[in-house]
Amino acid sequence: MLRVNSKEVNPGDTFLALRGTIKDGHEYIDEAIDRGAACIIADHGEYSVKTIIVSDTRAYLASYLKELYLEKLDKVKLIGIAGTNGKTITGDLIYQLLNNLNSKTAYIGTNGFYINDEIKKISSSTPDIYEMYELINKAIDSDCENIIIEVSSRAIKQGHIEGLRFDVAVFTNFIIGNLTEEEKTAYINTKIELFKMIKKTGTAIINKKDSYYQYFALPQNNNVFYGSKDSDYKIDNISLTYDFTEFDINEKHIKIPLIGSQNIYNYLAAYVTARILHFPDDAIKNATDVLKQIDGRYQGIKSKDSLIIIDYAYDKDMIDNVINITKDFSKGKIITLIGCGGDKRQDQRSKIGKLVTKKSDYVIFTTDNPRHEDPEKIINEMTKDVQSDNYEVVINRREAIKKGIDMLEDKDILLVLGKGHEAFQVIGSDKIPYKDYNEVIKNIKR
Numbered sequence: 001m002l003r004v005n006s007k008e009v010n011p012g013d014t015f016l017a018l019r020g021t022i023k024d025g026h027e028y029i030d031e032a033i034d035r036g037a038a039c040i041i042a043d044h045g046e047y048s049v050k051t052i053i054v055s056d057t058r059a060y061l062a063s064y065l066k067e068l069y070l071e072k073l074d075k076v077k078l079i080g081i082a083g084t085n086g087k088t089i090t091g092d093l094i095y096q097l098l099n100n101l102n103s104k105t106a107y108i109g110t111n112g113f114y115i116n117d118e119i120k121k122i123s124s125s126t127p128d129i130y131e132m133y134e135l136i137n138k139a140i141d142s143d144c145e146n147i148i149i150e151v152s153s154r155a156i157k158q159g160h161i162e163g164l165r166f167d168v169a170v171f172t173n174f175i176i177g178n179l180t181e182e183e184k185t186a187y188i189n190t191k192i193e194l195f196k197m198i199k200k201t202g203t204a205i206i207n208k209k210d211s212y213y214q215y216f217a218l219p220q221n222n223n224v225f226y227g228s229k230d231s232d233y234k235i236d237n238i239s240l241t242y243d244f245t246e247f248d249i250n251e252k253h254i255k256i257p258l259i260g261s262q263n264i265y266n267y268l269a270a271y272v273t274a275r276i277l278h279f280p281d282d283a284i285k286n287a288t289d290v291l292k293q294i295d296g297r298y299q300g301i302k303s304k305d306s307l308i309i310i311d312y313a314y315d316k317d318m319i320d321n322v323i324n325i326t327k328d329f330s331k332g333k334i335i336t337l338i339g340c341g342g343d344k345r346q347d348q349r350s351k352i353g354k355l356v357t358k359k360s361d362y363v364i365f366t367t368d369n370p371r372h373e374d375p376e377k378i379i380n381e382m383t384k385d386v387q388s389d390n391y392e393v394v395i396n397r398r399e400a401i402k403k404g405i406d407m408l409e410d411k412d413i414l415l416v417l418g419k420g421h422e423a424f425q426v427i428g429s430d431k432i433p434y435k436d437y438n439e440v441i442k443n444i445k446r
Helices: 027-033 057-073 089-098 129-141 153-157 181-195 261-275 281-289 316-327 344-358 375-383 397-405 437-446
Strands: 014-016 039-042 050-053 077-080 105-109 112-115 118-120 147-152 166-171 197-206 222-226 234-242 245-250 252-256 299-303 306-311 334-338 362-365 391-392 413-417 423-427 430-433
Touching: 014 027, 014 057, 027 039, 039 057, 057 129, 057 437, 077 089, 077 181, 077 423, 089 105, 089 129, 089 147, 089 261, 089 281, 112 129, 129 147, 153 181, 153 362, 166 261, 181 197, 197 261, 222 261, 234 261, 245 261, 252 261, 252 281, 261 281, 261 316, 299 437, 306 316, 306 437, 316 344, 334 344, 334 397, 344 362, 344 375, 362 375, 362 397, 375 391, 397 413, 397 437
Parallel strands: 014 039, 039 050, 077 147, 077 166, 105 147, 166 197, 197 222, 306 413, 334 362, 334 413, 362 391
Antiparallel strands: 105 112, 112 118, 234 245, 245 252, 299 306, 423 430
């Protein structure tokens, strides 16, 4: 059997030395041989067992896996999702919608591998190519008709989806941030690669409301547009509430059990996917009625007449977006609970502090995942350039959530940002069991 992990090698196996961003498989060849590898595939070197030298071990693996699973891949529809934001929510909604339509579907993304109503942990949002093909194989063997893959730029650059051909590719949006022109061009070109991997019979579903949509509308593809007034699928008559969202799609009335304007377009991408896969409107509408909120992604929890929203937003652009979409339908004060992770993004801390105090009525600064940094130091860096006094510091995140909920008055909204779906808090090198949702539920039931 072909192995890429030296620790999984059994006597008689072939070991393929893959180069990764952190580890180089060539460093583990001796271990693989010690464990009984009968053959080594590498891009250089001479070894004590049969050796095959190839120019690119990653390209070799992609070709090998494609050939191995070619017959199986023809039995399933692959749906890829690319964009700066919204990939996870859109993927989750497509997963729910198709399964609600009795079309068995698996999903590979940020929150894990979704299959048979279970979520299994995976190495990253778009796993390395070997794990990716293993998950696809597992989904096909479980009789899945569709597999959704959340496709990150890093995964495209590192060849994680090499050899795959997609029946549907979805473009959600493109956010530049502080990229230089050269970085922006490279970023766009990377994401476009997914849309070059669409089958001739496949479809690109593109958010025309995004100003960069034309880059993803490649002439060789069947392009279907959503979002803008001149799209194939357009939105009218939007009504935003603290409980649900209503709107019309091409004059057909839809009500979704999700909140916030961004979820309209996340849902619309899922709706269009279902239509492209030939499901009728009435069936999609029935499947929509039983959708569930996505864990930690603009997840709303009512507390009397106020609202608590848990979201994964952790960088400046994401936080700014969450506050802006909350302002669209807020009928009271917006209280933001926020921290910054330790050991990374130090340059964003003061900018985040200024942003949230400017755009929120009140802010509670607290811990996120402090890792190896002093939580008080992190918060001091967040508040050092803040000019207003509309904030306080509650270092313990549990206490901060309790404080935020106690402050709520009728129609107020508490934003609990930064950790989203995470089920732990990283303190030092330890992962301590902890989840924002559990703390919110515990405090609103007091």
